[in-house]
Amino acid sequence: MRTVKDLQTVSSNVKSIAEAAMSDGGGLLRLAPCWVPRSFLQPGKRLKLDPKDLYAFGLNRGGIDERWFGSTTPAANDNRTPDEGLSYVVHAGKRFTLADAVGELGGAVIGDAIWNKYKKWPVYSKFFDNMGPIPHHMHQTREQAALVGQEGKPESY
Template sequence: PDDTYAYGANRGGIDERWFASTTEAANEGRVPDEGLSYVVVGKERFTLRQAVADCGATLVGQAIWKQYKRWPVYSKFFDNMGPIPHHMHQNAKQAKLVGQEGKPESYYFPPQHNNVGNNFPYTFMGLEPGTTKAQVRKCLEDWNKGDNGILDLSRAYRLKPGTGWLIDPCILHAP
C-alpha cells in the first residue's frame, strides 16, 4: 500500500487496518474519522456509519438492527513484525459498568500483506493449563520492567496467511 504512513512518520506505519468499521479509533492524537470505514458511490464518499444510520435494517439486517440499532462489529487486517502486548477486552456485563460495550475481536492475516513471516509469525491466546494466579500476578507486578514474562504463560499458535481468529471477550491474546 502507498499509505503506510498516512498519518505521518511520527504516528508510525499503519500495521492494522479496520474494515466495515463504524467505530472511531480512541487513541490519543487521532485524526478526524480515524477508524471509520468509507463507502464510495460514484463521486460521493461517506462513512459506513452514516450509511447504516440512513439505511438501518435494509443494510445490516433486521436482527442486528433490532438489537443494536447500528453495525456493532468490524474486522482488522493485521500486519505486525511481532506480537503486540498480551491483552484482553471486557465482556458485555463488565463493559456496561463503565458505559461501554463488550469487545470480541477478529483478526485476518491476508496473504497480500503477509508474504513473509516477519519476526515471529505466531499469535498468543489464553494461558497454559496449570498457570497460577500467583504467576499472573508476578507478571503484572513486573509490567514496567520490560519483558514481564506473561507470554511464557501463554500458548503460541502459528499464523497462516489467509486465515484469522475470532477472539471472545475476556480471553488474553497477543496477535
C-alpha cells in the same frame, strides 16, 4: 493521482446517495480501504501498502499495521483524525461513512434483526500486520465493560 480523500464527502442527507449506492451495487456497498496506524507497534509490511505509505499519517502517529473492514467504529488513537477507523462508501464520485449509511438506512443495510437489536452495526473485521507480538492486553466482556459504562469487545485472533 486521485485518492478517496479527494472525493466530495457527503455528511448530511446521506439517505438518497446511500439508497442509490445500494441499488447500483445490487445490494452491495463499495467500501474504500480503511487504514489505521498504531504508535506502539511496528508494521509487518505485508498489507500490500507501498513502503512510502506505511507512515502516511506521520512518524508521530506510528505505522499503518491494521486494515479495518466495514467499520462504523472510530479508532481510539491519540491525535487521530476525526474519521479515523471509519469505513467510507464510495459511489458516483462521492464518499460517505458506512456509519451514516447504517444510520439512515438501518435494516436495509445490515438486516432487520441486527438493526432492531443494536440500532447500529456492532462489529467489524480487521487485519493485523505487526512486525512482532502485540503487547499483553485484554478485552472486557459485555458484563465487565458495563460496570464502567462501556461496551464489551469480543475479539479473537
